Amino acid sequence: MSILVDRGSRVVIQGMTGREGSFHTEQMRAFGTNVVAGVSPGKGGNDQNGVPVFDTVADAVEATDANVAGVFVPPAFAADAIMESAAAGVALTVCITEGIPVHDMVRARAFVDRTSGKLLGANCPGIVTPRQCKIGIIPNHINEPGPVGIVGRSGTLTYEVIQGLSQAGMGQTTSVGIGGDPVLGLGFTEVLQMFAADGDTRAVVMIGEIGGSDEERAAQWIESSGFDKPVIAFISGRTAPPGKRMGHAGAIISGGTGTAQSKIDALTAAGAAIADTIEDVVRLTAARLGAPAA
Amino acid sequence: MKLLEYQAKERFTSAGLAVPAGRLARTPDEAAAAAAELGRIAVKAQVPIGGRGKAGGIAVVDTPDDARREAQRILSMQIRGYPVRRVWCETALAIDSELYLGVTLDRDQRRMVIIFSAAGGMEIEQVAAETPDRIAKLWPDPFAGPQPFEIRRLAFDALSHAPEHRERAGKLASSLVNVTTRLYSLASSLDALTCEINPLALTPDGLLVAADGKLEIDENAEYRHRDVAEELAREDAGAEVTGEDPFEVEARKRGLTYVHLDGYVGCIGNGAGLTMNTLDLVKQHGGEPADFLDIGGGASAERVRNALEMVLLDPKVRGVFINVFGGITRGDEVARGVIAARDELNITKPLVVRMTGTREEEGRRLLHEAGIVPATSATEAADKIVQLTRDAA
Known part of the structure; x- marks a missing residue:
């Protein structure tokens, strides 16, 4: 057994097409993580190394049943990304981004608390269940x-x-x-x-x-x-x-x-x-x- | 980013909060001119720390001549290491009683908290220890902000334990709704980690006036407040001494996360927790860390070189302990980076490097051949660097 993530985790990566996002998405896939979708506003409809990219997390969840999100977006947009995945019904959002303003995090945390979802981070290295699933770095x-x-x-x-x-x-x-x-x-x-x-x-x-x-x-x-x-x-x-x-x-x-x-x-x-x-x-x-x- | 009192008060004024009329003075003559214009004034040292009153950094004067003399005295002071470069001269308030109002981060609640106290003019921690009943707190919804009924409850909570305010509690609570709403809104719009009025002066005619102001803005939100950052940079420009640790100023220019300490063992690590542990190990082995320098996740040769150069600027440093978790960075790359930096910078002081990562054996061999001390564990490395530096004074 394990906590929070396992081989049943279906992962969506927010910011997957960015430099950090694309590098670590490939690392996660090499680990065996089931990355089912990426989100990059304006790049929906494309795919990256076989992973479909969507404009919104809601679209990604609807199409792929993603239940865990990894956030690799820059600090100015990260709190919004956290709220987006929580609003889309994702059970766990893992935010790697460092440098998010405190007031943004206070709002994001309050927002997540009103959903049934959980938040890990921000400014965290992520989570690993060995041989099953890794989200993060x-x-x-x-x-x-x-x-x-x-x-x-x-x-x-x-x-x-x-x-x-x-x-x-x-x-x-x-x-x-x-x-x-x-x-x-x-x-x-x-x-x-x-x-x-x-x-x-x-x-x-x-x-x-x-x-x-x-x-x-x-x-x-x-x-x-x-x-x-x-x-x-x-x-x-x-x-x-x-x-x-x-x-x-x-x-x-x-x-x-x-x-x-x-x-x-x-x-x-x-x-x-x-x-x-x-x-x-x-x-x-x-x-x-x-x-x-x- | 910490603002000085006068800079905080400028923001208070824009937010519609009452502050005493004031003028900034950089010279005794400017202070005299302020007194000529405003009458009885308080001449207040502008330094980014508390306790200046006790240190003699505030004087109340009645005449321009007294203002000149007191400003002369205060402008030549150093308050806890901070030289006074300007004084804020403001109308001396007639104060009936002192209250406290502040907005700050409450980590435990993961919320901003509004703190109101019926006792002001001293550190809020001291009030909390001595008369905790006089303090009340409110954790507003971060999307809606504090509502008037919540603020009234906050006010009545604290005032109910202050008999001297009982008769005017209703009127005070109503004034506090206005002041608190504005202060919270200012704190939110400025991304303040702390936004504090202490004391919040109640004047004999029943007005609430910000007699002092403290404002610290979240550095992570600097990109939203370029104007503040530029103002602070401009104010500090041209000053020979900022009162800040010169090594830390230099590190910031180099884009390094660095804290200067008193010891003699230079410490470099990657990651905050690992670097803190590096310092702890040095201390545990009988050495004294000279700094905390976190080079961040990766460990590129350029970052290592920059970090080594920074640490060695401090002449007290007798040797450097580099502690790197390689992760996806290769051990031989880290080793080559350290060797190149040592050669380029002509470093003759002892270096001990402990690292893990792929190809770490090769990394250790390279270091050893180059005359740098490799270590397999952080404990072993701490022991070695302390031995190499302890007596090398």
């Missing part, structure tokens, strides 16, 4: 199927964890990048809830960072819900000074909140194992799974 070759659920705010650090676990023989049910922006779709808690309900996920690795209090809220949920799968948490930014944005728009300690220590304390209190390095993540995950350490 996570490198293809690092993913292996197995019992670990991964959820992270960072891109490359999440790749490191995936690769480290895969190389140690611990594959993944699903790896989810929730994104580095201050206003996001799915957060840690929502993804943990899905991993809780997924029978094949036996341990979860959380990759958090400074800024906001999403990790703290997830820790509260772990405690209050009695979530019984092992959680291994990796938090970056202990050395980050207050008031500075550390690369991600959302990675900032402001008014004393959002420090790495506050997240580590909350997660420790919730029973999570805290990892300082990728090697620690691998070692602690192996120990918690009862698998031989690599």
